[in-house]
Amino acid sequence: MNLVTILIAAVASMLVGMIWYSPSVFGKQWMKLSNIKSKKKKGMTKNYIISFISSLITSFVLNIFVIISGASTTNEGLILGLLSSLGFIATTSLSMVLWEGKSAKLYIIKTLYYVVSFMLMGAILVVGR
Numbered sequence: 001m002n003l004v005t006i007l008i009a010a011v012a013s014m015l016v017g018m019i020w021y022s023p024s025v026f027g028k029q030w031m032k033l034s035n036i037k038s039k040k041k042k043g044m045t046k047n048y049i050i051s052f053i054s055s056l057i058t059s060f061v062l063n064i065f066v067i068i069s070g071a072s073t074t075n076e077g078l079i080l081g082l083l084s085s086l087g088f089i090a091t092t093s094l095s096m097v098l099w100e101g102k103s104a105k106l107y108i109i110k111t112l113y114y115v116v117s118f119m120l121m122g123a124i125l126v127v128g129r
Contacts, residue, residue, distance in 0.1 A: 001063060005125055005129070008124055008128065009128075012117075012124055013058065013120065013121055014052055020116070029105070029109065033109070062080070062125060065084060066080060066122065067129075076126060077122035078122055080126075081121055081122025081123065086115065089115070093110060
């Protein structure tokens with residue numbers, strides 16, 4: 001298990017999130033659909049640290065999937081990330097639309113972020129083996 005590659009994949013996931021949720025991409029729409037009035041400044045460092053730890057855990061677990069599956073090419077890493085995100089994130093997050101009354105647009109924005117992030121992490125983890 002390559003811990004440096006796990007760290008790189010987690011950082012890549014955070015970078016995708018920073019771009020994805022930036023005002024010029026989906027940030028404004030995400031804030032509107034989530035009923036967030038403004039980005040709070042207080043507590044942001046703590047939120048980023050917790051988010052990074054979450055990304056590290058995701059990267060670590062996805063790396064275990066890479067090892068168990070025997071994925072050895074970038075395409076296999078991409079597919080593993082796609083299947084993991086669709087199988088675990090897209091399905092469980094659907095409850096936000098079904099039971100919490102959130103919009104399908106918000107679900108799509110959030111879920112597609114995870115799809116892209118997991119695919120990138122999967123590719124990085126396979127390359128770094």
